[in-house]
Amino acid sequence: MRYRSDHFVAHGSLRDIVVLDADIEDWQQMLSSLASSFWEVFLSVDFPGEPQETPVDARRLFEELESNSDASARLEIRVDGVSFRCYFFQSDEIEFTFDPIEVQDETSFQAVVQFMTWLGDLCGKRVIMTMETAEHAAIPALLDYVPTSVGRVMALLRMGVGERGWV
Template sequence: MAYAMLEPKFIENGSCMNWEQIASDFAWDGSWRDIYVLNTSEADWQGVWDILLEWTPPASFSVSGKIESMPLGIEAALKSETGSLLSFYVGPIQLACHFFSAVEIEFDFDPRQVSGGTEIEQLDRFMRLLGDATGKQVILTQENDQEAIIARYSLDLESVVWTALS
């Protein structure tokens, strides 16, 4: 997947983001990190799904632990009561989607897979892709805590804004 040149990312106070400022947000504390798109519709899901159908390397889709071909439509994954799972890589970072809710898109990942600026750049690009596909704000948070925002894609700024939590 090709990406355009990216503008510098910023910490909320306006200074350019650097790895040292946010590294502690990815220190292993026993919990995952989550990427959310909130207040979504099935059309938002389908827009993201269409991107992931073309993902390289290909995403892996399973239902009840059994690998299956990704359906063209998102409906089957959203309506599965047996546990759908989508897994794919953004650079070296493995993201997973468990389809918990139709009203939010959530991906989780192990923060130990983020070890520097290269991985941050890849997360930044992915968040922009989600925001552009849905036209909605995207947030990166501590696990299951939508208030503990590490970064957010701002539609107004067309940029990811990083928030050093520590």
């Protein structure tokens, strides 16, 4: 992937990094891997009236979030100065949000690449970066990471409307 400053212009909109078509096993794999992560990880789970479990069980987490309007969960992973935040909106999509102002050059862009690569390899699924939205599949991806079945990685970068460049 190559750094393009126009993908990170701070004009009030955040950026989303998303695993589409995720399942509860993807969530559990991601949550379980955090204990061995070398990044700064902050996880807050609040189920009123119940003690917090560590490690977090993904299935129970989503069941509690769906059934209890007072329950909340937040995950933040800091990678080389870029903070990726997850609020556990839906179980069929792993979504992290970050502020594009944190990505100012090739060096900070590598944090985004590293995070997308980690997430895609961990889940074995495509990871995209889009403008902040609730409909990720409906808009063009700014960055696209696809792990291959043989373990190599293809990095795809949207070069313009309707064009896709191989890097």
